[in-house]
Amino acid sequence: MGKSFPRCAFLGVSFAATDIRQTLLWVVEAAADTRFRYVVTPNVDHMVMLHGEGKEAWRQAYRRAVETADLIVNDSRVLTRLARLSGVNLPTIPGSDLTRMLVAGGIPAGSKVALIGGSPTDAAWLRTALATCDVTHLSPPMGVRDRPDLQDAIVDFVEREAPDITFLAIGAPQSELVAARIAAEGRARGVALCIGASIEFLSGARRRAPRWMQQASLEWAFRLLSEPRRLWRRYIVEGPRIFLIWHRWRRTPS
Numbered sequence: 001m002g003k004s005f006p007r008c009a010f011l012g013v014s015f016a017a018t019d020i021r022q023t024l025l026w027v028v029e030a031a032a033d034t035r036f037r038y039v040v041t042p043n044v045d046h047m048v049m050l051h052g053e054g055k056e057a058w059r060q061a062y063r064r065a066v067e068t069a070d071l072i073v074n075d076s077r078v079l080t081r082l083a084r085l086s087g088v089n090l091p092t093i094p095g096s097d098l099t100r101m102l103v104a105g106g107i108p109a110g111s112k113v114a115l116i117g118g119s120p121t122d123a124a125w126l127r128t129a130l131a132t133c134d135v136t137h138l139s140p141p142m143g144v145r146d147r148p149d150l151q152d153a154i155v156d157f158v159e160r161e162a163p164d165i166t167f168l169a170i171g172a173p174q175s176e177l178v179a180a181r182i183a184a185e186g187r188a189r190g191v192a193l194c195i196g197a198s199i200e201f202l203s204g205a206r207r208r209a210p211r212w213m214q215q216a217s218l219e220w221a222f223r224l225l226s227e228p229r230r231l232w233r234r235y236i237v238e239g240p241r242i243f244l245i246w247h248r249w250r251r252t253p254s
Contacts, residue, residue, distance in 0.1 A: 020206075023071070036188040042076070048238050057232075065176040107130060114135075114167065117168065118200070121205065165192075167215040
């Protein structure tokens with residue numbers, strides 16, 4: 001692969017300065033390669049995790065996984081707005097939109113696709129959506145973040161199945177940790193994307209915010225109202241820390 005993108009540094013992360021269509025083309029090209037690559041799509045939640053002061057082994061591994069990713073694109077319009085206030089042009093490339101475009105026609109017929117995480121219903125939906133592809137599925141148990149044995153099982157699965165595209169739908173930081181482990185082993189091929197709940201949004205298992213809320217950087221509010229008991233801490237306690245992280249970053253000499 002010869003394609004590379006200009007870089008955009010923001011909050012200590014080196015994002016690719018590109019658009020969603022160029023990203024899609026990069027993913028399709030990477031899928032056909034013999035070397036394994038992976039894509040991460042940091043949003044506000046991820047940035048808060050990255051800048052957390054904890055010394056946990058998983059957090060340090062997560063930082064390394066993001067740093068060594070082959071492609072880093074910004075998944076958050078909130079981050080785009082904060083970057084603009086700092087004089088930085090940081091494009092927004094929503095991971096759910098990238099996944100939608102891939103599933104809708106970006107994946108060539110005959111490709112092999114692996115879904116890691118999600119339910120059998122999600123896998124069945126993906127098989128229907130990708131009727132011309134070979135879709136395989138692995139649903140690991142909870143605890144991937146802190147259990148190397150579960151990470152190893154996923155690595156073995158991807159190496160054995162040799163998919164062109166791997167959708168890692170086990171959340172952050174689990175998806176990034178596993179992607180980095182696969183890359184470090186050096187025996188897999190194709191490209192992996194850390195996609196969060198993208199398949200659930202596409203299948204209708206979860207509702208995504210209306211377009212106007214997405215454009216207004218209010219997707220987080222829609223998700224909070226949709227699942228308050230599960231997400232209140234993420235959006236009310238953890239998420240607002242991004243403003244302190246941004247403030248500190250602005251005061252740090254470059």
